[in-house]
Structure formats: structure tokens, C-alpha cells
Amino acid sequence: MRNIQLILGYDGTSYQGFQDQGKGTKARTIQAELEKAITTLTGEKRRIIGAGRTDAGVHAVGQSVNFYIQAAIPLERWPYAMNAVLPPDIVVYEARERDPDFHARYMAIEKTYCYYVDNASFPSILWQRYAYHLPYPLDVALMQQAAEILTGDHDFTSFMGAGSSIKNPIRRITSFTVERELVPGGEAEGLVTGGLVKFTVKANGFLRHMVRNMVGTLLEVGRHRQPVAWVAEVLATKDRRVAGITAPARGLWLYAVRYDR
């Protein structure tokens, strides 16, 4: 059996998340669409494993999955074959053949998530499905300072979503940047323009809702409702109730998954 890795992207707007909810549920998931496409192409019924189990409404440009298959479809044909049968809001970019022991989730050594805030007075047409519209002044420099407090090895219990059964809440954030970017298409004359505020966080793993909870917390600092030092307190308290809100799913993108080979 070949072990195939696919690198893919999706618009998560119409999906109940990446992961199949199990037998008997009717939820539309990225996993179910991929498995259906593989069966359509090969006649084989295969379980796929995703690197990141993105929530409902979360998008991806660099998700990775793997699955075992007998079909002899050449590697370079996989993206074209899959894209021919997948819905248009899921796109396969690349296929790689992996050793039999490759596992898309367990062998990921680093994941990158980006979160986009549309900071214009009124929502950008282009970004309305893909960013969180927040029309208030945001202090990006202070949010960057606060992000650096979260960088490194920490117990991220304060940023873990309710109902998670993770035993070890320690993760290592290797980089966390906050920048303001111009909105493409936002330079038009006569248009009230703004910018996008982009949060980029790389870590060896993430707890449930961790990125969205960290972004919700940094936004409190960015709006000058809390000082930078408050983020250190939130982190130390290990209590979800003290952190900021969970930022909406639509602004979150799984950007990349890194493997050591």
C-alpha cells in the first residue's frame, strides 16, 4: 500500500470543521469530502488523517493529510484528479509519497496558523468570509509586545477551549508576529480603506481554540482595554475565564504544517 500525503486548502465557511463527526452524523466535513473523492477516484474506501483538526468555519491553505491506497494513480496526477471531483471550495495543491510510518498528525513538528482582522471602518468585500471585521483602532506594536510574552514554552490552559480533554497543556510557540497589511483592492479612490491586521503564530502544537483565544486576548491589549502585562497574568492564572473572547472562526487560517523530512 502506498502512503500518500496531500497538501490542500479550503474555504471552511460551508463546513462543520475538518474532522468527521462519526457515524450517524450528517455534518459536512472536509474529511468526509476528501474520503468521498478518494473513493470516487479509486473505488477504495480509505480513512484519511489530517494534520490539524480545524474547527467549523476555519480555513486552510497548507493543511496536510495522509492515507494508504493501492491505486496506481501517478503522484503528479493526484492534485488534478482530486480537484476534478472535489467541491470547488477544497483544492489539493500537491501530493507526496511517504514512508509507511508517516502520520500527518503525529509527525508534524510545527504548525503555522494565521488570523486576519479586517480593521477598516466597513468590511472589505474580498475579506468578509476570511477575516474578522473589527472597526476599532488597534495598537499593533503593543499587541506584538504581548505576543512575545506568549512565545516560548508555556502551560496554555488559560487559552484552551472548554471541553478539551488534553492531559498536557504545555506547548512551545516558536514565533508570534502581529503586523498591519494593506488590503488588496483597498487602495481605490473614494473608498474608505483600512488595513488587515495579521497574526502569525508557529508552535509545536496547539490546544483547542488556542489561537482564537490568544487573538481575542491580544485584541484587548490592542484596543487599550488591558495593559501588555495583563497577558502575563492571564498566562500565569491558568484559568480560561480570565482571558479574552474566542475570536470568530472565519479569521483563522491553517497556513502550513512542517515535518522533519
Add this chain to the structure above:
Amino acid sequence: MRNIQLILGYDGTSYQGFQDQGKGTKARTIQAELEKAITTLTGEKRRIIGAGRTDAGVHAVGQSVNFYIQAAIPLERWPYAMNAVLPPDIVVYEARERDPDFHARYMAIEKTYCYYVDNASFPSILWQRYAYHLPYPLDVALMQQAAEILTGDHDFTSFMGAGSSIKNPIRRITSFTVERELVPGGEAEGLVTGGLVKFTVKANGFLRHMVRNMVGTLLEVGRHRQPVAWVAEVLATKDRRVAGITAPARGLWLYAVRYDR
């Protein structure tokens, strides 16, 4: 009666174009949504006039409309009031009070349209509703040369859509640029990335389908299927059948409308 100008944007994907198709038709249009919103807010039933009658599926970031109204809603409240009742894929950015003789269409002295081609191997998730995906190598420098042939005062009959009843097919293109831009979100590791090719054309007016027909023609040059000089021949022939295809609506954006005051 006040004469109000609104500057607005929309995602045209779900609409049958800007303009109302007349009584008895059930088509969903931008115009009908705007008129319904105005009636909801003011109780007044008003006809709006749009600067550009964009086709089905065409987007806008800088469309202008005007209408006469008695309601005393303060100017700065109009965008908020309209956005509160409009569907989320139509966004009002700004309101201006105009002289009684201001007419959004007749008094426009220049319009800017942009056309986006997603030139990556596989479609960008972000741009899939907003750009035409064309995964072939494109020679941007040659398309720019061809665009300059179209700049100036010309009879654009060769680029006019069928069924148009325009008497004077002469228009003045004041600028026409073709550039390659990076795709936002396309720099991720492990992702097959490409770029956007952006066509920007400013003119004193446009014939039906003129931008999409010019883009379809320039793309023939960009793909090296026709030489640059062919565009001059197409222009001189005044025959729609010799030009390139009509590029799909989804890549077209009404960017800005300029008035002399």
C-alpha cells in the same frame, strides 16, 4: 428633496447584476437590494441610479449610486444605517450630499475597472470567487504592450458584447496597466504558490462587456497564441468575432468612479 450619493462595494457572486430587470422579473439585483434597504429605513420608495451597470457575477469596491430622499438621516449615519439592513455581501462605505442635478451615471467622468487572473497552478482559496483561474504561463510584459495599443480614443466595436444598442462605440482609455502581484496568503511553506495578474483600465466610459473582451484578447497575447500586433488588427477590424473570448465575470471589479466635483 436631498440628493444622496452612496459609495459602495459588493460581492456580485449571488446577484443577477446591478440593474433591476424591470417589473415582473424575480432576479436578485444590487439595485433592488439597495432600493429595498432605503424603503426599510425611510418608508420612502425611491429609484436609485447606478454609475456602472455591472453584469451578473461582477464585483465592486467603488460603485456609486444616487437617489432623492426626504428623510433627515444625517449624512454620516447613512453607511451604518444601510449596512444594518443590507445583506452582508453589499457594503456602503460613504455617503455624500450632492447638488440636485448630480446624476451618478451621466456625470461620471472616469471609471476604473480591475480584472484579476489567478495565475497559480491551482486556484487560490481566497480568490476563487473573485478572480479567473488560468494556470498557464502568462507574459505580462507583452500584455502591457498590447494594452497600450488600446489606450487612447478608439472605436471599440470589436470589444462590444452582442445585443448592445450603443450608437457611439468610441471611448477614451486613459490608462491600461497589466501587473503581476503576489497572492496574499500565497507565501506559505509547502504550498504551490503563484501570483495574481491584475489588469487596471481607466476610461471615460465602457461598452457592454468591453473590459472582459479586452482581457480575453490580451490573454491570447499573454499566452503567446497571438502577437502584440494582432491587437491592433482586432481593434481596426471592428468585428467582435475576431477578438478573444469574454473573460468570466467573477474576475471583474468596478474599482472607482470619478466625478469632476
